[in-house]
Amino acid sequence: MGNQQHVAIIGGGLAGAKSAEELRAKGFEGAISIFAAEDHLPYERPPFSKDYLQSKSEFADALVHDGQWYQEHEISVHQNTRVVSIDPEAKTLATEAGEIVGWDKLILATGSAARRLPLPGTDASNVYYLRTVEDSTNIRSHFGKGKNLVIIGGGWIGLEVAAAARAAETNVTILEGAAAPLLNVLGPENAAVFAKLHTDHGVNLRTGVKITELAVEGSAATGVMLAGGEVVPADAVVIGIGVAPEVQLAESAGLDVENGVLVDAALRTSNPEIFAVGDIANQAHPVLGHRVRVEHWATALNQPAAVAASITGQPTEYTELPYFFSDQYDLGMEYIGNAPNGSYDKIVVRGDAGSLEFLAFWVSAEGRVLAGMNVNVWDVVDDVKSLILSGRSVDAAKLADPSVPLGEL
Structure with missing residues (x-):
């Protein structure tokens, strides 16, 4: 691609910033x-349910790069600029302010929005919902001894917020509709580990509950009402x-969309000039052999x-296995691979x-x-990772035996 080429990246998160960084690293001069x-400026989101939420880090620490870096690499960052439409035929995009911008290649890195x-x-x-730095700052302002925080949902975000709040001696209640937190993600045995972790740290974990409404006085919620009429008192609520x-954007541009934006192994959408990365990319994964969409930091970091490479003339498939991590209290964990419900024995x-x-x-099986x-x-x-990629059958007894090195299985 020559100097006259323009790559537009829609999305100001980690995936957008890394896309720009990788283009320059691979010699793109347009x-x-x-x-x-x-x-x-583009920032990473994990700190806002972890260190930043616990006042252990500053917002500047979450920035992918500072302003000077973008200047030095001749990358234009249009902050506070929402793209409202894409015209694939004309190869233009339109912003909320009415500006029309032409492009030669387009990267969609629009990420996710919290479910309401x-x-x-x-x-x-x-x-509150936790998605932005402002959300994290607002939630943090309700931490402290004697304050009651109610968290609706026992997924990763809910559990990490609970851990941060308990570190600040906040009274925390988690309301979860399933029989255990993370049940669909980790299965009953591992879900029980995380349930006990939180109850051991003083969290009031309520599972199998049905919520009907939030009790409100004036403009503020005072509690969460459960089916049956009980109200769980709250000074703040995190959903x-x-x-x-x-x-x-992808849908209105006529791209193929189903549980995200459908992309091939090289992250190309149904329009060959448009790519998608991060949370939105529902990829035909070349290693797993099926489609997968991963809403985690490592995907946004590595897919760009x-x-x-593909944009600069080296067609490249994305082959990394899904990976994520979590930190809660004194527990740190990493997960690699893909084992949705029904896929494992x-x-x-x-x-x-x-x-x-x-x-x-x-x-x-x-x-x-x-x-x-x-x-x-x-x-x-x-x-x-090697065990997963090998695809070979493993003796379950040896897999469970700590004395057998993983590398020998």
């Missing part, structure tokens, strides 16, 4: 523009019931390198889950390892 809906809870009272002033991919545990130092493996999770056990991800 114009690069990032369109960021928020009035910030459609119940009365959820629009109260002290009810964490998952996210939905931001696909409206493959896209930048059993979960094999190596070590003692009760001691919070163990590995868990999701194993198919044929004995293949589909995914692995390490809890407070480090430097094993590469070995677990």
